[in-house]
Amino acid sequence: MRVLITGAAGFLGSHLTDRFLAEGHEVVGMDNLITGSRENLAHLQHERRFQFVFHDVSRYIQVEGPLDGVLHFASPASPIDYLELPIQTLKVGSLGTHNALGVAKAKGARFFLASTSEVYGDPQVHPQPESYWGHVNPVGPRGVYDEAKRFAEAMTMAYHRYHGVDTRIIRIFNTYGPRMRARDGRVVSNFIVQALKGEPLTVYGEGQQTRSFCYVSDLVDGIYRLFMSTHVEPTNIGNPHEFTVQQLAERVLALTGSKAPIERRPLPTDDPKVRQPDITKARTLLGWEPKVLLDEGLQRTIAYFREHLD
Ligand code: UDP
Numbered sequence: 019m020r021v022l023i024t025g026a027a028g029f030l031g032s033h034l035t036d037r038f039l040a041e042g043h044e045v046v047g048m049d050n051l052i053t054g055s056r057e058n059l060a061h062l063q064h065e066r067r068f069q070f071v072f073h074d075v076s077r078y079i080q081v082e083g084p085l086d087g088v089l090h091f092a093s094p095a096s097p098i099d100y101l102e103l104p105i106q107t108l109k110v111g112s113l114g115t116h117n118a119l120g121v122a123k124a125k126g127a128r129f130f131l132a133s134t135s136e137v138y139g140d141p142q143v144h145p146q147p148e149s150y151w152g153h154v155n156p157v158g159p160r161g162v163y164d165e166a167k168r169f170a171e172a173m174t175m176a177y178h179r180y181h182g183v184d185t186r187i188i189r190i191f192n193t194y195g196p197r198m199r200a201r202d203g204r205v206v207s208n209f210i211v212q213a214l215k216g217e218p219l220t221v222y223g224e225g226q227q228t229r230s231f232c233y234v235s236d237l238v239d240g241i242y243r244l245f246m247s248t249h250v251e252p253t254n255i256g257n258p259h260e261f262t263v264q265q266l267a268e269r270v271l272a273l274t275g276s277k278a279p280i281e282r283r284p285l286p287t288d289d290p291k292v293r294q295p296d297i298t299k300a301r302t303l304l305g306w307e308p309k310v311l312l313d314e315g316l317q318r319t320i321a322y323f324r325e326h327l328d
Contacts, residue, residue: 020044022085022127024075024118025092027054029197030132030190030237034089035059037238039067046081050074052106053094058197076109079117085125087245090118090170091132097160097286098203104162111166112173119177128184130245131174133252135191135293136164145260145294148189148252158288171252178250186244191256191295195234195315196322206231209267210316210323213276223285225264230294232257233315236308243304256295257308273316 021038025031026047031054038045044067047059051072062068073079075092093110094100100107115131122129138146139154154164171187178185194206202208212219232255240255261269267280300306 019086020046020084021087021089022046022048022081022121023089023091024048024114025054025090026070027051027056027058028091028095029058029195029199030193030234031091032058032197033195033234033238034091034241035062035068037242039065041242043067045069046071046085048073048075048079049092052103053099053199055199075114075117076106077117079121081121081125085121085127087128087130088118088122088125089130089132089245090115093132093166094163096203100163101159107162108166111163111170115170115173119173119183123177123181123183128186128245129174129177130186130241131170131188133171133187133189134163134167135189135254135256135295136160137168137171137189139164140288140290141292144292145258145296146254147296148254148299155288159286160288185250186247187252188241188244189252189254190237191232191254191293192229193232193234193237193256195319198319200323200326200328205229205263205266206316206319207323209270210274210320211327213270213274213278214320214323214327216276216278218279218281219267219270220283221263221267221280222283222289225267225282226262227285227289228260228262228292228294229266230257230260231266231312231315232308233310233318236310240300240304240306243306247304249303253299253303254295254297255300255306256297258294258297259312260292260294261312269312269316273313274320
């Protein structure tokens with residue numbers, strides 16, 4: 019197969035690129051590098067089956083040659099990023115998704131949308147099954163991401179229903195691992211970098227809010243299986259093992275051996291209080307299940323950040 023991956027220089031896009039290449043496919047990777055980094059793809063410099071195209075997918079996308087798949091992963095994805103880049107976040111989720119769907123339609127390629135657990139907002143159903151419609155504040159600071167992704171899902175289903183495009187939608191829950199940026203702003207990278215530098219770990223609010231953290235190799239395996247499946251409806255992929263943010267801070271301190279203190283900071287607006295994927299569907303339909311335990315994944319991520327502190 020020959021596939022287009024938007025956001026290929028990002029954390030998930032670059033791991034996904036590696037997986038498609040490892041499976042013997044060809045990859046065209048597209049990125050405008052506003053949150054992605056060429057360094058994530060540096061190891062592919064001499065890979066003949068990989069081609070990098072510098073482009074903002076919110077503008078018309080042109081790709082030479084045939085394509086069998088279009089995987090739309092371009093978007094700022096950290097709350098800090100979409101607070102700093104609200105318009106770009108809205109544009110890549112809406113215009114970018116429209117353009118990427120247009121490419122898939124024109125090439126007769128399968129389309130794969132990277133959606134998010136954020137479509138559930140601050141959820142009132144716990145854990146979250148795909149059938150839950152969510153609880154999102156459209157005008158809050160996170161609305162730019164949540165609503166763009168909800169629009170992207172609607173657009174994807176419209177292209178499926180009205181243009182007959184073969185589509186898939188994944189709802190990705192919190193994922194971590196090597197190639198996250200040190201200054202990404204997300205909780206796992208923040209805590210690890212702070213612990214390694216001996217700086218205070220910034221726990222927002224009381225730290226009693228929960229998240230369920232999936233190691234990147236598990237997530238990428240879920241993506242690949244869903245891409246290869248025939249399942250059109252949205253599918254949750256994430257690790258259902260749920261922790262409080264305070265517990266995460268304590269694990270990071272234990273695993274790094276850091277003596278850094280924990281400091282409380284104000285809880286950001288609309289920060290979801292709980293989050294845990296119901297993965298019954300992924301288990302049943304894809305035979306998929308996460309394998310990497312939090313401590314093991316954190317250890318691998320800590321090893322990466324020891325080499326990549328700026
Ligand atoms: N968080 C925190 N300290 C940090 C960064 C994040 O306590 O330095 C909290 C944040 O308030 C949220 C959780 O960790 O409750 C996960 O935040 P993240 O930005 O990783 O992603 P989210 O799941 O909110 O999209």
